[in-house]
Amino acid sequence: MSWLTKTLSSSIGKKVLMSLTGLFLCTFLLVHLIGNLQLFKNDGGYAFNKYAVFMTTFPLIKIVSYVNYALILFHAFWGLYLEFQNRKARPVAYAVVRNQSSFSSRNMAILGTILLVYIVVHMGDFWYKFHNEPLPYVQYTENVTTGEVVTKTMDAGYTQEVKIVEMSNEAAGTHSVIVKDLFQEVGVSFQNPLLVIFYILGMFAVAYHLYHGFQSAFQTLGWNHPKYTPLVKFIGTWVFAIAIPLGFAAMPIYFFAKHLMGN
Amino acid sequence: MSEGNMNITLKVWRQKNKKTSGKLETYQVEGISEDMSFLEMFDVLNERLVSEGTEPIAFDHDCREGICGMCSMYINGQPHGPLQGVTTCQLHMRSFKNGDTIVVEPWRSVAFPVVKDLVVDRSSFDRIIASGGYISVNTGNAQDGNSLPIPKDDADKAFAAAACIGCGACVSACKNASAMLFVSAKVSQLALLPQGQPERQDRAMKMVAQMDAEGFGSCTNTGACAAECPKEISLENIARLNREYLGASLGSTN
Amino acid sequence: MSNKLDAKIPEGPLSDKWTKYRSTVPLVNPANKRSLEIIVVGTGLAGASAAATLAELGYKVKAFCFQDSPRRAHSIAAQGGINAAKNYQNDGDSVYRLFYDTIKGGDYRAREGNVHRLAEVSGNIIDQCVAQGVPFAREYGGLLSNRSFGGTQVQRTFYAAGQTGQQLLLGAYSGLERQVGIGNVTMYTRHEMLDVVMIDGKARGIIAKNLVTGELERHFGHAVLLCTGGYGNVFYLSTNAMGSNVTAAWKAHKKGANFANPCYTQIHPTCIPVSGDHQSKLTLMSESLRNDGRIWVPKQKDDKRAGNDIPEEERDYYLERRYPAFGNLVPRDIASRAAKERCDAGYGVGASKMAVYLDFAFAIDRYGKIEANKKNMHDASKEQITEMGRAVVKEKYGNLFDMYKQITGEDPYVLPMRIYPAVHYTMGGLWVDYNLMTNVPGLYALGEANFSDHGANRLGASALMQGLADGYFVIPYTIGSYLSSEIRTKSIPTDHPAFVEAEKAVQDRINKLINIKGKQSPESFHKRLGKIMWDKCGMARNEKGLKEAIAEIQALKKEFWSDLRIMGDADEFNPELDKAGRVADFIELGELMCVDALNRNESCGGHFREEFQTEEGEALRDDENYMYVAAWEYEGESKWNLNPEPLIYENIKIAQRSYK
Structure with missing residues (x-):
């Protein structure tokens, strides 16, 4: 298997790991959003709470979710390691830099770090409480x-x-x-305006991270074609950088608004 | 010497050699004509420095027609200056305004150590080519040139990749000092042509290994390289290199 | 005429000479090759191809270049193409015709034997380059495309857009780097050769300066190959790279190698005109542009109207008028002189009046209409036609048009280009025999550095051909005839007195240069030398001017050695010091060029003496007295001895060159 480690430890191989884990996390986000859309159902949380149980008990999903956690951690720390490596390639910085690249593409590591913090807080808010606290x-x-x-x-x-x-x-x-009643817990949590703002900011980080990340993953895998790359960029922009973060951001806003309106 | 009416403030990186550290020095140049090339402004300044008994600024340059790839100035935060598709030597003062301050630095990368002032050592690029950027055909072995028809589209694409002048602007523009655009241009040129097929897998693997050994950073697809490339080499080549490398690593039997 | 120099042209019929020679030249067996060391100075087309090929054969090669990478050599800037007698276009080309065109284009001042060999191997070059992955232009059917160049009536020029030299050099460079990777070639970049080391009358090595550290190095070789290009930079302004210089060839000359035909300078007709005193170099617009561009000036003197405003009937397409058979595709010397003639007569255009128009409006219109037909657009508007025509022109010459726009700030798709002749290539160089060996045993000269194949004028797209022919297909054979007798020579240690002495002489000269501590920069001397050369030994020369030039150059030399100022030290990266050494050599060469031009009382090719011209202003040769190669032997400061090598034409009927 030495060829595999050799491949994956090359500069391209390292990026491929980022790309594959990143794409997996993109799929997770999509599924996560679709599931969470049940929060908007006006059924007192019936569908959502059942869904929460299903997601935490169905064995296959359970395995996938642990893989998911592992990949989040891997993606985050591998990315930081690569960023650190890449910085070593330019020991003396330029005095003046006028960038010709996008904000997102240059700041993946920072955006990623923000996301990691976000994920920790988010997991603490709901996942931890759901598993360990007497809701x-x-x-x-x-x-x-x-x-x-x-x-x-x-x-x-x-x-x-x-x-x-x-x-x-x-x-x-x-x-x-x-x-x-996780649904109730969500509703209560998002009565806190600070948390709402934090979540919205987190979604901005998701948007910018994926604006570059989604299409970049395809480029790293060698997918660049005059006919199909525009489609990848379209999906990366409209689905992953706009629709998904908006969908997620709508949840705290919805509950906060609901709270403001007194129910 | 004064032929024009532009006055420019130059901040130029001065560094005696590889071992010492350097700093930006400020110079005023006056009477610059907008028809001068950027390097001719340096010629004027250097003449003046010599007449004042100061050591002139060392910078690499040779053909001064944008093809040899020797000139290498990082001008106001951009390799080869503000224009697209243009090398430093083809940049003219009409791209600047009277009174401008221009900061000029060398390419910065661990794989391009500074030799002196604005001159860097790019021999890492030669070593990458020596590791596999060729077709192994000894002189005298060739068959007739027309015995191998090549679709025009492939020939054109190979040419577009082969237009790389090896200046290193891609490395200098990249926030990771990655050499992927350079390597991908050569790998693409040869992968697109039928002559390049026999060594195709081996070539991609060897060149990437050498690129990594030289200390260049990895590619994060920011696209700055292609945006700054004076020969406008396309990012498609990087995708192709990724494909070639992965295909070679996973698909070869050795 | 004394005949001190033996060209060693093989006996026999012209077309058999090379074949027979190749089959009989002594060989070196592979085991012996491994212990024979060859030094190659310069890594342009000739040097890179020679170094790679000799290493492939098994020789131990050391290659040197002054640039930071072998890929930067100035061959890279060649634009238009490379000739080869492939006859792919079925338009009547043949080895003989390429041979004939080259001899005639060179105004009957080149050797038949060498030129025929060049034409014979021309086809192999294309094959070799294709095999290396050089992306030549292709037709839709996938086969190689050709275009026309000056001085020929067939299409035999292979090209890669306007970057043919780049693609060919990168091909040769990749071959060279492959050998570097394998370990057969040791590559020394940022190294400049500063002397040839002679032991027992043979070239046995070089003294090279590491330009980064300033250290002098001694390198032994059983043979030394100089592939160091031409000396056009003696004119200060030329299309050569800033670093192109004569130093290596000049050091060889001073060590005994004859310098042949130094006055044969090619002035290229289509360059971007000078815009001011600051100008550091001139930029060529490829000759291939004359395929599609038409050259003209206004019929009216001092016409102040913009080019596009001058109506058709008030334009003088002077090349088409004077040379109807070849029109805009006459050889370079003729096109250049015709442009100078018009400008001197007051018909020049642009602010300086030292320019003529090269106009693409017709080509754009013609191509536009063809495109419209291809697309079945039978009622295309004028704008559509222009747009489509521009696209075609862009595909063919896009990089040249961009370069023109960048330099002049004018758009050549809309306005006619302004062009003027500029120094481009030097046909003269170190004298070599059929083996490409100079008269110094073991010292070879290849490519533009030698004098051999182009006579008094080189045809377009022939420089690339010659450089690669010498490196890929000639030297690998001919060097055997020398090295086969050197197999017993052991590698000579570099503490040999000859190396010590040579290094000391080089060191002394560097010290001398740096210790003048005068007031003027090397650059300023170079500029002044260039002006003398351009004014008095340029496109047109006369006895009086040449004599003045010699005196002025001698005075300049004196001033140089007493008032030069070099900043920085000798033991560091010091481009000023390197430049000073090169300028010193250019000054000496400039004098020899004038001496040669003064000696040659005729006009031929790139050498035009005003005293010798026909009534129509064409060059007037004197075949009776000057049908020889003027090889100059260095005899001491400002002293040369002429060794003429008679030119014998057994196969070609000598005639006045006519392109009418």
Whole structure:
């Protein structure tokens, strides 16, 4: 396997690792956004909370998410290592620099570091609390025929061994679940304007990071074609640098606005 | 000497040799004509420095028609100055205004150590070519030139890559001092031509290995190199090099 | 006439000479090659190709260049193309025709044997370059494309846009670097040769200066090859690179090598005119432009109108008028003199009035219409035609047009170019025999550094051909005839007294230069020398001017050695010191050029003596008295002995050159 280490330790190989992990994280972001869009559903968090349980219990997803965490860390620290290496290539700095490259492309390491901080805070806010803190439980009872859902917050002392308790009442024609109310937690968290601002700033970092990162990953993999590169750049810009950060940023804004309007 | 009416403040990097450190020195040059080339302004200044008993500024230059690749000034934060697709020697004073302050520095890269003032040592580029930037054909072995038709489009693309003058502006423009544009231009030229096929995989691997050994940084696709390249070598070549290298590393049997 | 110099042209019919020679030249076996060392000075087309090829054969090669990389040699700036008698265009070309065109173009002052050999190997060069990956221009069918150049009526010029020299040199350079990588060639960059070391009457090495540290180095070689280019920079302003110099050749000359035909200077007709006193160099606009551009001046003297405002009937297309058969594609010497004649007569254009127009409006229109037809646009507007025509011209000459615009600030797609002749190439150089060896055993000269193939005028696209012919296909064979008898010579240690002495002489001269401590810079002396040479030994010469020039140069030399100022020290990177040494050699060469021009009481090719011209102003040769190579032997300061080598034409009928 020495050829593999040789390849991956070359300057191109090192970049390929950044590129592949980066693209994986891009896909994760997309999935994460689509899942989180359920926060906007007006169902008292029924879909979202079920989704949260599914994401943390389904074995395959669990594996993928641990891979994801590992890749985030790898992408971050490998990127910083490369940045450090690259800086060594120019020991004496220029007195004057007039750049002909984009802001994003020059500042990937800084944007990436901001993102790393963001991710730590974000994980602490929700992932850590969801896993380790006694969040209140909520029971959703769905009428199987009408689809109507009744939400009931469990008593403060309520706790359960498993993440989800499901019950069916065939006579009543209902199906109910009891889960941790992460939805509520999200709503409460985003009543804090500082956190909202922090999240919005984080999304700016995502936007700029991906504006360069997405298309750069393709270039690193050797994908540059007069017909298809414009498409890659289009997706990189409109989907990854604009739509996805906007979608994510809409969540804190939505909950904060909801809070301001008194519900 | 004075033929024009431009007065320029020059801040020029002075460094005695590889071992010492350098600093920017300020010079006033007066009576510059806008038809002068940038290097001719340096000629005027140097003549004056000699007459004042000061050592003239050392800078690399040779053909002064934009093709040899020897001239190498980092002017106001840009290699070869403000114009696109132009070498330092083809830059003329009409690109500046009377009263301008112009900062001139050498290329800066660990792989291009300063020899003196604005002169740097670019022998790392030669070593990269020597590592594999050729087609191994001994003189006398060639078949008839027309026995190998080459699609015009491929020939044109190969030519566009081969137009690289090896000046090092790409390295100097890159925030990582990466030599990918230079290496990719040579790899692309030969990969696009049928003559280059037999050594194609080997060439990409060897040249990248030598590039890394010289201490150039890695490519982060900022595109500054292509934007500053006096021969406007395309970034497509870097993608091609990535392809060639990965294909060679993963696809070869050795 | 005494015949001290033996050109060693093989016996036999012209077309068999080279074939027979190649089959009979003594060989060196591979084991012996490994212990034979060859020094190659200069890494242009001739030097790089020779160094690479000799290393491929197994010789131990040391290559030297003064630039920071061998790839920078000035061959890189050659624009238009390279000739080869391939007859791919089926237009009647042949080895003989290329040979004939070259001899005639050189105004019957070149050797038949050498030129025929050049034409014979020309085709191999193209094959070799294609195999190396040189991206020559191609047609849509994938085959090689050709264009026309001056002095020929066939299309035999291969090209890569306007950067043919660059592509060919990079090909040779890659071959050279390959050998460097393998270890067969040791490359010394930023090194300048400052003397030839002679042992027992043979060239056995060189003294080179490491330009970065200032150190002098001794290098032994069984043979020394000078591939150091031409000396056009003696005129200060020329199309040569700033660093191009005569120093290596001049040192060889002073060590006994004859210098042949130094007065044959090629003035290229299409260069960007001088714009002011600050000018440091002149820029060529490739001869290939004369394929499509038409040269003209106003019919009216001192016409102040802009070029585009002068109506068709008031324009004088003087080349087409005077030379209807070749028109704008007459050889360079003729085109240059015709331009000078018009400007001297007061018809020049531009602010200085020392320029003529090179106009592409017709070509743009013609190509535009062809494009319109190709695209089935039968009612294309004038604007559309112009736009399409400009695109075609851009593809062919884009880099040249860009360069013109950059330098002059005018757009040549819209306004006609202004051009004027400028010093471009020197046909003269070190005298060599058929083997490319100078009269000093073991000392060779290749490419522009020798005098051999172009007579009194070189045809366009022939310099690249000659440089590569010498390096790839001639020297690898001919050097065997010398080295085969050197296989017993062991490598001579460089503490040999001859090396010590040579190094000391070089060191003394450097010390002398640096210790003059006068007031004037090397550059200022160079400028003054250039002015003398251009005014009195330039496009037109006469006896009076040449005599004055000799006196002025001698005075300049005296002043140089008493009032030169060099800043910095000898033991560091010091371009001023290097320049001073080169200027000192140029001054001495300038004198010899005038001596040669004065001796040659005729006009031929690039040498035009005003006293010798026909009634129509054409060059008037004197074949009876001057059909010889003027080889000059150095005999001491300002003293030379002439060794004429008679030129014998067995195959070509000598005639007055006519392009009418």
